Amino acid sequence: xxxxxxxxxxxxxxxxxxxxxxxxxxxxxxxxxxxxxxxxxxxxxxxxxxxxxxxxxxxxxxxxxxxxxxxxxxxxxxxxxxxxxxxxxxxxxxxxxxxxxxxxxxxxxxxxxxxxxxxxxxxxxxxxxxxxxxxxxxxxxxxxxxxxxxxxxxxxxxxxxxxxxxxxxxxxxxxxxxxxxxxxxxxxxxxxxxxxxxxxxxxxxxxxxxxxxxxxxxxxxxxxxxxxxxxxxxxxxxxxxxxxxxxxxxxxxxxxxxxxxxxxxxxxxxxxxxxxxxxxxxxxxxxxxxxxxxxxxxxxxxxxxxxxxxxxxxxxxxxxxxxxxxxxxxxxxxxxxxxxxxxxxxxxxxxxxxxxxxxxxxxxxxxxxxxxxxxxxxxxxxxxxxxxxxxxxxxxxxxxxxxxxxxxxxxxxxxxxxxxxxxxxxxxxxxxxxxxxxxxxxxxxxxxxxxxxxxxxxxxxxxxxxxxxxxxxxxxxxxxxxxxxxxxxxxxxxxxxxxxxxxxxxxxxxxxxxxxxxxxxxxxxxxxxxxxxxx
Amino acid sequence: xxxxxxxxxxxxxxxxxxxxxxxxxxxxxxxxxxxxxxxxxxxxxxxxxxxxxxxxxxxxxxxxxxxxxxxxxxxxxxxxxxxxxxxxxxxxxxxxxxxxxxxxxxxxxxxxxxxxxxxxxxxxxxxxxxxxxxxxxxxxxxxxxxxxxxxxxxxxxxxxxxxxxxxxxxxxxxxxxxxxxxxxxxxxxxxxxxxxxxxxxxxxxxxxxxxxxxxxxxxxxxxxxxxxxxxxxxxxxxxxxxxxxxxxxxxxxxxxxxxxxxxxxxxxxxxxxxxxxxxxxxxxxxxxxxxxxxxx
Numbered sequence: 001x002x003x004x005x006x007x008x009x010x011x012x013x014x015x016x017x018x019x020x021x022x023x024x025x026x027x028x029x030x031x032x033x034x035x036x037x038x039x040x041x042x043x044x045x046x047x048x049x050x051x052x053x054x055x056x057x058x059x060x061x062x063x064x065x066x067x068x069x070x071x072x073x074x075x076x077x078x079x080x081x082x083x084x085x086x087x088x089x090x091x092x093x094x095x096x097x098x099x100x101x102x103x104x105x106x107x108x109x110x111x112x113x114x115x116x117x118x119x120x121x122x123x124x125x126x127x128x129x130x131x132x133x134x135x136x137x138x139x140x141x142x143x144x145x146x147x148x149x150x151x152x153x154x155x156x157x158x159x160x161x162x163x164x165x166x167x168x169x170x171x172x173x174x175x176x177x178x179x180x181x182x183x184x185x186x187x188x189x190x191x192x193x194x195x196x197x198x199x200x201x202x203x204x205x206x207x208x209x210x211x212x213x214x215x216x217x218x219x220x221x222x223x224x225x226x227x228x229x230x231x232x233x234x235x236x237x238x239x240x241x242x243x244x245x246x247x248x249x250x251x252x253x254x255x256x257x258x259x260x261x262x263x264x265x266x267x268x269x270x271x272x273x274x275x276x277x278x279x280x281x282x283x284x285x286x287x288x289x290x291x292x293x294x295x296x297x298x299x300x301x302x303x304x305x306x307x308x309x310x311x312x313x314x315x316x317x318x319x320x321x322x323x324x325x326x327x328x329x330x331x332x333x334x335x336x337x338x339x340x341x342x343x344x345x346x347x348x349x350x351x352x353x354x355x356x357x358x359x360x361x362x363x364x365x366x367x368x369x370x371x372x373x374x375x376x377x378x379x380x381x382x383x384x385x386x387x388x389x390x391x392x393x394x395x396x397x398x399x400x401x402x403x404x405x406x407x408x409x410x411x412x413x414x415x416x417x418x419x420x421x422x423x424x425x426x427x428x429x430x431x432x433x434x435x436x437x438x439x440x441x442x443x444x445x446x447x448x449x450x451x452x453x454x455x456x457x458x459x460x461x462x463x464x465x466x467x468x469x470x471x472x473x474x475x476x477x478x479x480x481x482x483x484x485x486x487x488x489x490x491x492x493x494x495x496x497x498x499x500x501x502x503x504x505x506x507x508x509x510x511x512x513x514x515x516x517x518x519x520x521x522x523x524x525x526x527x528x529x530x531x532x533x534x535x
Numbered sequence: 536x537x538x539x540x541x542x543x544x545x546x547x548x549x550x551x552x553x554x555x556x557x558x559x560x561x562x563x564x565x566x567x568x569x570x571x572x573x574x575x576x577x578x579x580x581x582x583x584x585x586x587x588x589x590x591x592x593x594x595x596x597x598x599x600x601x602x603x604x605x606x607x608x609x610x611x612x613x614x615x616x617x618x619x620x621x622x623x624x625x626x627x628x629x630x631x632x633x634x635x636x637x638x639x640x641x642x643x644x645x646x647x648x649x650x651x652x653x654x655x656x657x658x659x660x661x662x663x664x665x666x667x668x669x670x671x672x673x674x675x676x677x678x679x680x681x682x683x684x685x686x687x688x689x690x691x692x693x694x695x696x697x698x699x700x701x702x703x704x705x706x707x708x709x710x711x712x713x714x715x716x717x718x719x720x721x722x723x724x725x726x727x728x729x730x731x732x733x734x735x736x737x738x739x740x741x742x743x744x745x746x747x748x749x750x751x752x753x754x755x756x757x758x759x760x761x762x763x764x765x766x767x768x769x770x771x772x773x774x775x776x777x778x779x780x781x782x783x784x785x786x787x788x789x790x791x792x793x794x795x796x797x798x799x800x801x802x803x804x805x806x807x808x809x810x811x812x813x814x815x816x817x818x819x820x821x822x823x824x825x826x827x828x829x830x831x
Contacts (some may be wrong), residue, residue, distance in 0.1 A: 112584045118588075128598045136676060405693065409677075428698065429701070432701060462574070465574025468573070468578075485543075491542065
C-alpha cells in the first residue's frame with residue numbers, strides 16, 4: 001500500500017539531487033581554469049523501488065519508482081594518460097636542462113664571430129708573420145706581445161665562464177633537489193588526508209587533483225614511477241622508494257663537489273643538469289685545457305724558411321729534422337761543427353715554448369730566448385687557467401725571439417742578427433702544423449689526437465653545435481608530445497563551459513519539473529482533503 | 536574527441552608560440568644578415584665558416600708579406616740600377632782617361648769625378664730601407680761599408696726570406712758581397728774605383744786600361760744580380776695575384792656558408808607573418824563565444 005505522500009517524497013529527492021548536480025556544476029565552472037583540476041560529475045541513481053517481495057507485498061502493479069539520489073561525486077580522469085604524461089615530462093625536463101646548458105656553452109664559445117676564441121687564436125699566429133717581416137721593430141714586437149696577452153686572457157676568460165656555468169648548474173641542481181624534497185613531503189601529507197577522507201567511502205576528488213598536480217611537477221624533476229595502494233601514492237625513483245604511503249619520505253641530497261646524488265636519478269631536470277655538468281661543461285673545460293697544453297708542449301713539425309747553421313759548439317742535433325732530400329736525422333745524432341740545415345728542412349719541436357727557445361732575443365749581447373708561455377703555479381702542464389705570457393716578455397718586448405742566428409762583432413761580443421725573422425715566421429707558419437695533442441703529453445682529454453689548432457677548435461665547436469642541435473630538436477619533440485598528451489588529458493578531464501551550460505539547463509529543467517510535481521501533488525491532496533469533506 | 540575551451544586556448548597558445556619562434560629566427564637572420572648565428576644552427580656549416588674565416592685572415596697576412604717583400608725588392612731593384620749606372624759612368628771615364636795625350640788637368644778632373652763615384656757607391660752600399668741596411672744580409676742594424684776603406688769591409692752573407700704563401704718563402708734581399716764583390720776580389724767595385732783614381736793621378740795608362748776590364752766584369756755580376764731580383768719580383772707578383780684569386784674564392788665560399796639569403800628570408804618572414812596574423816584572427820573567433828553568450 002503506497003503512502004499518500006509518496007509523490008511528494010519522490011519529487012523532494014529529485015529537487016535535492018538536481019540541486020547537488022547544479023552545485024557540482026558550479027564547482028566545475030568555478031575551477032575551469034584551475035591547474036590540475038578534473039571535472040566532476042554527480043552519479044545519479046534511482047532509489048530502491050517498491051515493494052520488496054514478501055508476504056506483506058501489496059497486490060498493486062509492482063515496482064513503483066521512489067525517485068533519484070546522488071550516489072557519488074566523481075572526478076573524470078584517465079590514469080593511463082597521467083602515466084604517459086609523466087613519462088614524457090621526464091624526458092622533456094631532461095632535454096630542457098641540457099638544451100639550456102648547451103645554449104649557454106654556445107654563447108660562451110661565441111662562434112662564429114669576430115671576437116671568439118678562434119679569431120684570437122688566428123690573430124696570435126698571424127701577428128708572428130708581421131714580426132717575421134719586421135723582426136727588429138719594437139712596434140711589431142708590441143703587436144706580438146698584445147696578441148699573445150689577448151690569447152692568454154681569452155683562454156682565462158673562457159675557462160672562468162665555464163667554471164661559472166658549472167657553479168650555476170650546481171646551484172640549479174640544489175634548488176631542484178630542494179623542490180623535489182618539498183614536493184614529495186607534500187605528496188605524503190596528501191596521502192594521509194586522502195586516506196582519512198576515503199575511509200568513509202567518499203572520493204577526495206579535489207585533494208586527489210592536487211596530489212596529481214604535485215606528481216606531475218615531480219615527473220619533470222626526476223624519473224619517478226607511481227603506484228597507488230589503498231588510496232595512497234607510492235613514488236619511487238629507480239629502485240628507491242621515496243614516498244611510501246604515510247611513512248616519512250626519503251630525502252634526496254646532492255653533493256655539488258662530486259656531482260652525485262644520494263640515490264641515482266636517471267631522468268628529469270635534475271639528471272639533465274647533472275649530465276650537463278658531467279658531459280658538457282667539464283668535458284669542454286678539459287678539452288680547452290688539452291688545447292692549451294698541446295699548443296705549448298705538443299710536438300709539431302714546421303719547415304725552415306731559410307737555411308740555418310748550427311753554432312760551432314753544438315755537437316749533437318738538438319731536434320728531429322728531415323732534410324729536403326728526405327734524409328731523416330733524429331735528435332741527438334752527432335753533427336759536424338757548423339752543420340748546415342738547408343731551407344725547407346722540416347724541424348720537430350715540442351710545442352711553441354721549445355720553438356721560441358730555439359731563437360734569440362733582441363738584447364745585446366745576444367741572449368738565448370726563454371719560453372713564450374709559463375704557468376702561474378709553476379706546473380709543467382698548461383691549462384686555460386694557469387697559462388701566462390712569460391714574465392720576461394711582459395717586462396720587455398725585446399725578449400721575444402724572432403731571430404735564430406748570431407755573429408761576433410768587432411768588440412768580440414756575440415750579437416743577434418736583427419734582420420733575421422725566421423723564428424717569427426716559423427711560429428706564424430705553425431698555425432698549419434699538425435700538433436700531437438696526446439702523444440708525448442700527460443694523459444688528457446683532447447678531442448683530436450693530432451691536428452692543427454684551427455681543426456681542434458672546429459672539432460670542439462662542431463661537436464657543441466651537433467649536441468645543441470640534438471637537444472633543441474628533442475626539446476621541440478618533447479614539447480609537441482607533451483602538448484598532445486595534455487590535450488588528450490584535457491579532452492577527458494577539462495571543463496567544457498558549453499557542456500556545463502547545457503547541463504545546467506538540463507538540471508534546471510529537471511528541478512523545475514520536480515517542483516511542478518510537488519505542486520500537482522499538492523493540488524491532488526487539496527482535492528482529497530478539502531473538497532471531499534462531508535458538507 | 537571532446538574539445539574544451541581551455542584545450543583550444545592552449546592549442547592556440549602553443550601554435551602562436553611556434554609562429555613567434557619562427558618569426559624570431561627569420562628576424563635574427565635579417566638583423567645579422569647571417570644564417571649561421573650559433574653552432575647548432577648548422578654544426579657542419581660552422582666548421583666550414585671557421586675554416587674559411589681563418590683562411591681569409593691568413594691570405595690577408597700573406598698579402599701583406601707579399602706587399603712588403605715587393606717594396607723591398609723594388610728598392611733593391613732601384614739601388615742595383617744606381618750601382619750599374621755608377622759603374623757605367625766609371626767605365627766611360629776610364630776609357631777617356633786611358634788616352635795618353637790627355638793633359639794633367641783633364642786627368643785630375645776625371646780622377647776627381649771617380650773619387651766622387653766612389654763615395655756615391657759607398658752611399659749606395661749603405662742605403663737603408665725602412666730603417667734597415669739593405670746590403671748587409673741579416674745584420675740590418677749594422678752599417679756594411681766603411682766610408683774610407685769600403686773595399687775591405689766584410690758584409691753578412693745571410694739571406695732574408697719572407698713567407699709569401701703557405702710553405703713558400705722568397706728571398707727579398709741581395710747581399711753586398713754579391714753586388715760590390717768580396718773584399719779580396721780583384722773586381723771589388725770599391726777597390727777598382729780607388730785604383731782607377733790612383734792610376735789616373737799617376738798617369739798609369741796600363742792600369743787605367745785594365746780598370747776597363749775589371750769594371751766590365753763587375754758590371755756583368757751586378758746585372759746578373761739585377762736580373763735575379765727582377766725574376767724574384769715576377770714570382771712575387773705571380774704569388775700576389777694567386778693570393779687575390781684565392782681570397783676572392785674563399786670570400787665567396789664564406790659568404791655562401793654564412794650569409795643569409797636576404798630576399799628569401801624576407802619572403803619567409805612575410806609568410807610567417809601572414810600565418811601569425813591568420814592564426815590570431817582564427818583564435819579571436821574561436822576563443823570568444825561560448826554557450827553563455829547565447830543563454831538569456
